[in-house]
Amino acid sequence: MHREYHKWFSQHLDRDMELLVFGHAGARVLVFPTRRGRFFDFENFGLVEVLGDKLESGHLQLFCVDSIDADSLYSKEVPPHERVQRHLHYEEYILEEVLPFTRLKNPQPFMIVLGCSFGAFHAVNIALRHPQWFGKVVALSGRYDLSTPVEFFRGLFDAYYDETIYYNTPTHFLPNLQDECTLALLRRMHFLLAIGREDPFLENNQALSTTLSEKQIPHDLYIWEGRAHQPADWQQMVRIYL
Secondary structure, three states, rough: OOEEEEEEEEEOOEEEEEEEEOOOOOEEEEEOOOOOOOHHHHHHOHHHHHOOOHHHHHOOEEEEEEHHHHHHHHHOOOOHHHHHHHHHHHHHHHHHHHHHHHHOOOOOOEEEEEEEEEHHHHHHHHHOOOHHHHHHEEEEEOOOOOOEEEEOOOEEEEEEOOOOHOOOOHHHHHOOOOOOHHHHHHOOOOEEEEEEEOOOHHHHHHHHHHHHHHOEEEEEEEEEEOOOOHHHHHHHHHHHHH
Protein backbone atom coordinates (compact mmCIF):
# COMPACT_ATOMS: atom_id res chain seq x y z
CA MET A 1 0.00 0.00 0.00
CA HIS A 2 1.25 3.46 -0.88
CA ARG A 3 2.12 5.48 2.27
CA GLU A 4 3.66 8.95 2.53
CA TYR A 5 4.70 11.10 5.48
CA HIS A 6 4.65 14.90 5.16
CA LYS A 7 5.64 17.73 7.48
CA TRP A 8 5.71 21.47 6.94
CA PHE A 9 5.63 24.71 8.91
CA SER A 10 2.09 26.07 9.02
CA GLN A 11 1.84 29.84 8.60
CA HIS A 12 -1.65 29.75 10.10
CA LEU A 13 -0.64 27.86 13.23
CA ASP A 14 2.96 29.06 13.56
CA ARG A 15 4.19 25.51 14.15
CA ASP A 16 5.17 22.37 12.30
CA MET A 17 2.27 20.13 11.29
CA GLU A 18 2.43 16.52 10.15
CA LEU A 19 0.17 14.23 8.14
CA LEU A 20 0.09 10.81 6.52
CA VAL A 21 -1.21 9.88 3.07
CA PHE A 22 -2.44 6.37 2.27
CA GLY A 23 -3.36 5.19 -1.21
CA HIS A 24 -2.54 6.55 -4.64
CA ALA A 25 -5.88 7.51 -6.22
CA GLY A 26 -9.64 7.66 -5.83
CA ALA A 27 -11.90 9.85 -3.73
CA ARG A 28 -9.89 12.04 -1.38
CA VAL A 29 -10.68 11.45 2.31
CA LEU A 30 -9.74 14.04 4.91
CA VAL A 31 -9.38 12.15 8.21
CA PHE A 32 -9.51 13.95 11.56
CA PRO A 33 -8.12 12.18 14.64
CA THR A 34 -9.92 11.62 17.93
CA ARG A 35 -9.72 13.99 20.92
CA ARG A 36 -6.16 15.31 21.30
CA GLY A 37 -5.26 12.67 18.72
CA ARG A 38 -2.37 12.39 16.33
CA PHE A 39 -2.05 11.97 12.59
CA PHE A 40 -0.89 8.37 13.01
CA ASP A 41 -3.82 7.20 15.18
CA PHE A 42 -6.03 6.15 12.26
CA GLU A 43 -3.29 3.77 11.19
CA ASN A 44 -2.51 2.60 14.74
CA PHE A 45 -6.19 1.91 15.41
CA GLY A 46 -6.23 -0.56 12.51
CA LEU A 47 -8.54 1.56 10.39
CA VAL A 48 -6.13 1.89 7.48
CA GLU A 49 -5.66 -1.88 7.41
CA VAL A 50 -9.38 -2.64 7.14
CA LEU A 51 -9.58 -0.25 4.18
CA GLY A 52 -6.55 -1.82 2.51
CA ASP A 53 -8.41 -3.27 -0.47
CA LYS A 54 -10.11 0.06 -1.25
CA LEU A 55 -6.79 1.90 -0.96
CA GLU A 56 -4.82 -0.55 -3.08
CA SER A 57 -7.51 -0.63 -5.77
CA GLY A 58 -7.48 3.17 -6.09
CA HIS A 59 -10.99 3.78 -4.76
CA LEU A 60 -9.88 5.90 -1.80
CA GLN A 61 -6.94 8.04 -0.77
CA LEU A 62 -6.64 9.03 2.90
CA PHE A 63 -5.12 12.26 4.21
CA CYS A 64 -4.75 11.82 7.98
CA VAL A 65 -4.13 15.15 9.67
CA ASP A 66 -2.82 16.04 13.13
CA SER A 67 -4.88 17.83 15.78
CA ILE A 68 -4.15 20.83 17.98
CA ASP A 69 -7.04 20.14 20.39
CA ALA A 70 -4.78 20.37 23.44
CA ASP A 71 -3.91 23.95 22.43
CA SER A 72 -7.39 24.94 21.31
CA LEU A 73 -10.78 23.53 22.25
CA TYR A 74 -9.48 21.21 24.97
CA SER A 75 -7.03 23.67 26.50
CA LYS A 76 -7.54 24.66 30.12
CA GLU A 77 -4.65 27.11 30.04
CA VAL A 78 -6.20 29.88 27.94
CA PRO A 79 -9.56 31.72 28.17
CA PRO A 80 -12.49 30.19 26.24
CA HIS A 81 -12.59 32.90 23.55
CA GLU A 82 -8.93 32.21 22.79
CA ARG A 83 -9.59 28.48 22.57
CA VAL A 84 -12.15 28.90 19.83
CA GLN A 85 -9.99 31.46 18.01
CA ARG A 86 -7.15 28.95 17.98
CA HIS A 87 -9.61 26.41 16.57
CA LEU A 88 -10.41 28.85 13.76
CA HIS A 89 -6.71 29.07 12.96
CA TYR A 90 -6.72 25.28 12.71
CA GLU A 91 -9.68 25.47 10.33
CA GLU A 92 -7.70 27.93 8.19
CA TYR A 93 -4.78 25.49 8.17
CA ILE A 94 -7.08 22.73 6.91
CA LEU A 95 -8.80 24.88 4.28
CA GLU A 96 -5.83 26.87 3.00
CA GLU A 97 -2.95 24.42 3.44
CA VAL A 98 -4.19 20.83 3.66
CA LEU A 99 -6.97 20.92 1.07
CA PRO A 100 -4.76 22.52 -1.61
CA PHE A 101 -2.12 19.90 -0.80
CA THR A 102 -4.68 17.11 -1.36
CA ARG A 103 -5.65 18.59 -4.72
CA LEU A 104 -2.02 18.74 -5.80
CA LYS A 105 -1.58 15.09 -4.87
CA ASN A 106 -4.85 13.96 -6.41
CA PRO A 107 -7.03 15.90 -8.89
CA GLN A 108 -10.10 13.74 -8.14
CA PRO A 109 -12.78 16.36 -7.34
CA PHE A 110 -14.85 14.30 -4.90
CA MET A 111 -13.81 14.73 -1.28
CA ILE A 112 -15.03 12.93 1.84
CA VAL A 113 -14.42 14.14 5.38
CA LEU A 114 -14.23 11.55 8.14
CA GLY A 115 -13.77 11.56 11.90
CA CYS A 116 -14.23 9.31 14.91
CA SER A 117 -15.23 10.64 18.34
CA PHE A 118 -14.01 14.26 18.59
CA GLY A 119 -12.81 13.93 15.01
CA ALA A 120 -16.46 13.54 14.03
CA PHE A 121 -17.13 17.01 15.43
CA HIS A 122 -14.33 18.42 13.28
CA ALA A 123 -15.68 16.61 10.22
CA VAL A 124 -19.30 17.73 10.61
CA ASN A 125 -18.42 21.27 11.67
CA ILE A 126 -16.08 22.03 8.79
CA ALA A 127 -18.45 20.45 6.24
CA LEU A 128 -21.43 22.49 7.47
CA ARG A 129 -19.37 25.69 7.50
CA HIS A 130 -17.65 25.10 4.15
CA PRO A 131 -19.84 22.74 2.12
CA GLN A 132 -18.35 23.76 -1.22
CA TRP A 133 -15.33 21.53 -0.56
CA PHE A 134 -17.00 18.26 0.44
CA GLY A 135 -19.34 15.68 -1.04
CA LYS A 136 -19.76 13.28 1.87
CA VAL A 137 -19.33 13.29 5.64
CA VAL A 138 -18.73 10.15 7.70
CA ALA A 139 -19.04 10.97 11.42
CA LEU A 140 -18.64 8.11 13.90
CA SER A 141 -19.41 8.45 17.64
CA GLY A 142 -19.48 12.24 17.46
CA ARG A 143 -20.37 15.14 19.73
CA TYR A 144 -21.85 18.23 18.09
CA ASP A 145 -22.45 20.56 21.04
CA LEU A 146 -19.21 21.29 22.92
CA SER A 147 -20.77 23.89 25.19
CA THR A 148 -23.05 21.58 27.20
CA PRO A 149 -21.78 19.04 29.77
CA VAL A 150 -22.96 15.48 29.15
CA GLU A 151 -22.34 12.61 31.56
CA PHE A 152 -18.71 13.02 32.71
CA PHE A 153 -17.80 15.11 29.64
CA ARG A 154 -17.42 18.76 30.59
CA GLY A 155 -18.50 21.73 28.55
CA LEU A 156 -15.40 23.07 26.83
CA PHE A 157 -16.01 26.78 27.29
CA ASP A 158 -16.53 27.11 31.07
CA ALA A 159 -20.06 28.52 30.65
CA TYR A 160 -18.69 31.21 28.30
CA TYR A 161 -20.64 31.67 25.06
CA ASP A 162 -20.32 34.03 22.13
CA GLU A 163 -21.14 34.28 18.42
CA THR A 164 -18.00 32.40 17.37
CA ILE A 165 -18.90 29.44 19.58
CA TYR A 166 -22.45 29.56 18.20
CA TYR A 167 -21.16 29.31 14.63
CA ASN A 168 -18.97 26.36 15.61
CA THR A 169 -21.73 24.39 17.30
CA PRO A 170 -23.59 22.41 14.60
CA THR A 171 -26.71 21.76 16.67
CA HIS A 172 -26.97 25.49 17.42
CA PHE A 173 -26.35 27.24 14.11
CA LEU A 174 -27.77 24.71 11.65
CA PRO A 175 -31.43 24.99 12.83
CA ASN A 176 -31.32 28.73 12.09
CA LEU A 177 -29.53 28.49 8.75
CA GLN A 178 -31.66 30.17 6.07
CA ASP A 179 -29.19 31.05 3.33
CA GLU A 180 -30.42 29.21 0.25
CA CYS A 181 -27.02 29.13 -1.48
CA THR A 182 -25.45 27.39 1.51
CA LEU A 183 -28.41 25.03 1.87
CA ALA A 184 -28.18 24.13 -1.82
CA LEU A 185 -24.54 23.15 -1.33
CA LEU A 186 -25.40 21.11 1.75
CA ARG A 187 -28.23 19.34 -0.06
CA ARG A 188 -25.84 17.95 -2.67
CA MET A 189 -23.85 16.29 0.12
CA HIS A 190 -24.56 13.18 2.16
CA PHE A 191 -24.04 13.03 5.92
CA LEU A 192 -23.60 9.63 7.53
CA LEU A 193 -23.82 9.55 11.33
CA ALA A 194 -23.18 6.43 13.41
CA ILE A 195 -23.45 6.30 17.20
CA GLY A 196 -23.85 3.68 19.92
CA ARG A 197 -27.19 3.27 21.67
CA GLU A 198 -25.42 3.67 25.03
CA ASP A 199 -23.16 6.51 23.90
CA PRO A 200 -23.81 9.63 26.04
CA PHE A 201 -24.04 11.72 22.84
CA LEU A 202 -26.86 9.68 21.28
CA GLU A 203 -29.41 12.45 21.88
CA ASN A 204 -27.04 15.00 20.37
CA ASN A 205 -26.77 12.85 17.22
CA GLN A 206 -30.54 12.45 17.09
CA ALA A 207 -30.97 16.22 17.40
CA LEU A 208 -28.55 16.79 14.52
CA SER A 209 -30.35 14.15 12.46
CA THR A 210 -33.69 15.86 13.08
CA THR A 211 -32.28 19.20 11.94
CA LEU A 212 -30.72 17.68 8.82
CA SER A 213 -34.16 16.24 7.97
CA GLU A 214 -35.85 19.59 8.54
CA LYS A 215 -33.32 21.28 6.25
CA GLN A 216 -33.78 18.53 3.62
CA ILE A 217 -30.08 17.64 3.78
CA PRO A 218 -29.49 14.00 2.75
CA HIS A 219 -28.26 11.91 5.64
CA ASP A 220 -28.50 8.61 7.48
CA LEU A 221 -28.29 7.98 11.22
CA TYR A 222 -27.21 4.48 12.27
CA ILE A 223 -27.53 3.45 15.91
CA TRP A 224 -25.27 0.59 16.96
CA GLU A 225 -25.75 -1.62 19.98
CA GLY A 226 -23.78 -0.79 23.13
CA ARG A 227 -21.52 2.23 23.45
CA ALA A 228 -19.72 1.47 20.14
CA HIS A 229 -16.99 4.00 20.88
CA GLN A 230 -13.77 2.04 20.43
CA PRO A 231 -11.37 1.37 17.54
CA ALA A 232 -12.81 -2.14 17.09
CA ASP A 233 -16.24 -0.57 16.50
CA TRP A 234 -14.86 2.05 14.12
CA GLN A 235 -13.07 -0.65 12.13
CA GLN A 236 -16.45 -2.21 11.39
CA MET A 237 -18.10 1.12 10.70
CA VAL A 238 -15.54 2.40 8.17
CA ARG A 239 -15.74 -0.86 6.25
CA ILE A 240 -19.48 -0.34 5.89
CA TYR A 241 -19.86 3.41 5.56
CA LEU A 242 -16.75 4.68 3.78
